[in-house]
Amino acid sequence: MPQTILYVDDDFALARLATRHLGRAGYEVVHTADSVSAMAAIDKGGIDAVVLDHYLKSETGLDMLRQMKALEVTIPVIYVTGSSDATIAIDALKNGAADYVIKTVGDEFWPLMESAIAQGIATAELKRAKEKADQEIRRGKERAEVLLAEVNHRVANSLALVAALIRLQVSSSKNEDVKAALAETQARISAIAGMHRSLYTSDDVRQVEMDKYLGTLVAEVQGTVSDQQGPCIMLDADPMSLASDRAVSVGMIVTELLTNALKYAYPTGGEGEVRVQLRRQDDGQALLSVEDDGVGWKEGDVPKGTGLGSRIVKSMAATLGSAIHYVPKPSGTRAELLLQLDS
C-alpha cells in the first residue's frame, strides 16, 4: 500500500507539482489548503506524513502544528518555509515538526522534500515500535507481579490452613507439653504465612513493610500463645522494608522471643508487658529489641524448656549476618539484634 502524504498549502499550483513529484516517488498525495480541512483529513486517518507550508491564507502552519501537538497527533510533519525564515524553521521544530525544507526554485527542493519525508516516516515508525516494545515490557512486568502476588496469596492461605490444622491438634491433645510444642509450631508457621500475606498486600511484591508485618505477627502471637490472657505485647516499629527472605528471618526471631517472654517472663501471671521495638539507626541499620520486666534470663542460664527456640533464633540471626545479644538490666530480659537495612 502506498504511503499517503497530506500536503497543506494554499498554493494550488505547487500542490499539483507536489502530487506529481511525490507521486513519482511512490507516495499518494492528499491536498488541503487550510488547517481546518487538514485536521479533518488527519482525523479521518491513513496519513503517514504531513507537509505543511508556513504561509497559509489566514493563518500560519505554526498554528496547525500547535493544534496537532495539543491533540497529541504523532504523524511526522515536514515544515516548508520561505528561504529567509530561519527563525520560523526553528519555531516549527520547537513546536514538534520532524524537519523543515526551505522553499527554493532550484532542482534540489523535491529531492530534499522526499528525503525529509522518508526520514520523518522512518523515525516515527521507530518511535512507535519502541513505544510498543516498552509497553509490552511494562505489561509483562505487571503480569509477573500479579502472578507473584497470587502465588504469595496461595502460599499464605495454605500455611494458614496448616496452622489451623495444628491448632485443632492442640485443642484435642491432653498432654500439656505436646500442647505447648504444637502451639509454638503454629506460631512459627503463622509468622511465615504473615510474611507471604504482607507481600501480596503491599505495592512491592519483593519487599515486606516490616512495621505492618510485625503488627499482624504480634497480634497473632498474642492470640495463639497466651489465649488472650497474660502479658500485653506493645509494638513500636519505624516504617521500613526488607527483602522477603530477611523479613521472614526477623519474623521468626520475633516469634521466638515473644513466645518465650509470654511463657517464661511472668511465671505468676499478671499484667506484665512485653515491648517489641524496631528502630531505624543513623548508619543504615535497624535495632530490633524484645524486652520484658519479668524474672530475667541471661545466656548460659539453664533453660526451663527445650532450648529449641534459642537454636532457631541463632540460625536466623546468622542468616541475617547478625547475632542476638541479651542486654543486662535490673529486672526482666532484653534481647537485641542489629540489622543491616537493604539500602
Ligand SMILES: Nc1ncnc2c1ncn2[C@@H]1O[C@H](COP(=O)(O)OP(=O)(O)O)[C@@H](O)[C@H]1O
Ligand atoms: N524472656 C524470658 N524470660 C525468662 N526466661 C526466658 C526468657 N526467654 C527465654 N527464657 C529461658 O530461656 C530458655 C530457652 O528458650 P528457648 O530456647 O526458646 O526454648 P523453649 O522456649 O523451648 O524453652 C527457656 O526455657 C527459658 O528458661
Ligand SMILES: [Mg+2]
Ligand atoms: Mg522458646
